[in-house]
Amino acid sequence: xxxxxxxxxxxxxxxxxxKLLAADFDLVHISVGEIFRWSVQNHTKLGASIKRIVxxxxxxxxxxxxxxxxxxxxxxxWNYGFILDGFPRNPRQAxxxxxxxxxxxxxxxxxxxxxxxxxxxxxxxxxxxxxxYNLFYHRPEKDDTCDVCGGQLVARDDDNEEALRxxxxxxxxxxxxxLDIFAVKELIxxxxxNQDRDLVQAEIRSKLGL
Ligand SMILES: [Zn+2]
Numbered sequence: 457x458x459x460x461x462x463x464x465x466x467x468x469x470x471x472x473x474x475k476l477l478a479a480d481f482d483l484v485h486i487s488v489g490e491i492f493r494w495s496v497q498n499h500t501k502l503g504a505s506i507k508r509i510v511x512x513x514x515x516x517x518x519x520x521x522x523x524x525x526x527x528x529x530x531x532x533x534w535n536y537g538f539i540l541d542g543f544p545r546n547p548r549q550a551x552x553x554x555x556x557x558x559x560x561x562x563x564x565x566x567x568x569x570x571x572x573x574x575x576x577x578x579x580x581x582x583x584x585x586x587x588x589y590n591l592f593y594h595r596p597e598k599d600d601t602c603d604v605c606g607g608q609l610v611a612r613d614d615d616n617e618e619a620l621r622x623x624x625x626x627x628x629x630x631x632x633x634x635l636d637i638f639a640v641k642e643l644i645x646x647x648x649x650n651q652d653r654d655l656v657q658a659e660i661r662s663k664l665g666l
Contacts, residue, residue, distance in 0.1 A: 457537045459557055460483070460538070460560060461562045461638075462565065463562060463564050463565065464564065464566070464649060465572050466576065467567070468565045468649040470541060470563075472653060473653075474487065476653075476657045477657070477660060483536055483537045484537070484538045484539075485541065486529070486539070486541065486543075488521055488542030488543050492506050502524070518545045518549060521549075522543070522544075522552075525543045539563075545630065546630070547633045547636070554637070559638075560664075561643055561644070561645055562638045562643045563660055563663075564635065564644050565649040565656070566646055566649055566650075567650055572624060573617075573621075573624070576615055576620055577611075577615060577616075578590050579591075579611065580596075580600075580610065580611060581611070582607045582609055584602065584607025585602060585605045589602075596609060645660070647663060
């Protein structure tokens, strides 16, 4: 049984890394973001309340997130273990979580702020068909034009420099105290996220002794 938490800023690739690890070791990937998206798409009661919260421009409260995660873990469908992505969000949740689940390690994917900014600010979205692009990894053949439908590529409203700086600062402010709690138990493995996807995965496995 392996029980991991994965942490890292938006754009660090932690979702991809969690999936790669989960697939090879039969772990259940529990992603708070994916549970949210699924709930909204399937019009569940939770989905409706998430939609309301997000449309008001607010964040889903930590307590709601904790509730979702605890219910999900209570399913006990994780025979070989789990990798948890998007939780815990504050020191109180981290402490509670540590008391109730015997965590093996916390994988902290590190990425310099400048690289995060570069990656996020190079995201583009087709204004017609909604396809995602990234000027670093997935360039359109013709500048600013969707390969599929010819629509114009635009940046998301909240992908501007100022909003991004605020999100990065907010991430560090919220994450530091959570990492501090895990650090006391010597559970954290730090992994360099600023390298090729397969190298990140290899570093995770080697540091976890897998
Ligand atoms: Zn398009």
